[in-house]
Amino acid sequence: MKTEVAKNYEANGYTGQDAELVIKIKELIDTYVKPAVEMDGGNIEFKSFDSGVVTVMLQGSCSGCPSSTVTLKSGIEGMLKRMVPEVTEVVAEMG
Numbered sequence: 001m002k003t004e005v006a007k008n009y010e011a012n013g014y015t016g017q018d019a020e021l022v023i024k025i026k027e028l029i030d031t032y033v034k035p036a037v038e039m040d041g042g043n044i045e046f047k048s049f050d051s052g053v054v055t056v057m058l059q060g061s062c063s064g065c066p067s068s069t070v071t072l073k074s075g076i077e078g079m080l081k082r083m084v085p086e087v088t089e090v091v092a093e094m095g
Contacts, residue, residue: 022049052088059095
């Protein structure tokens with residue numbers, strides 16, 4: 001039985017297992033990454049998931065921060081790969 005949240009993601013173009021993965025990825029970003037990024041004056045938003053690649057939008061102080069690439073690759077990508085093995089890479093778009 002699908003949850004209401006899964007149905008919502010399916011309505012937004014994600015189906016089956018991808019919908020469930022997107023839910024998990026968004027929860028991890030919102031719970032663990034977003035609060036830390038906000039403390040430094042930035043913001044991070046989930047944008048998409050496609051064939052193992054998670055795209056996020058970095059905003060605020062994150063968009064111009066030289067260490068944002070290290071944070072993205074070493075921190076966020078590492079955590080998501082450990083927690084969601086289907087994730088192969090995390091890329092960022094600056095907002």
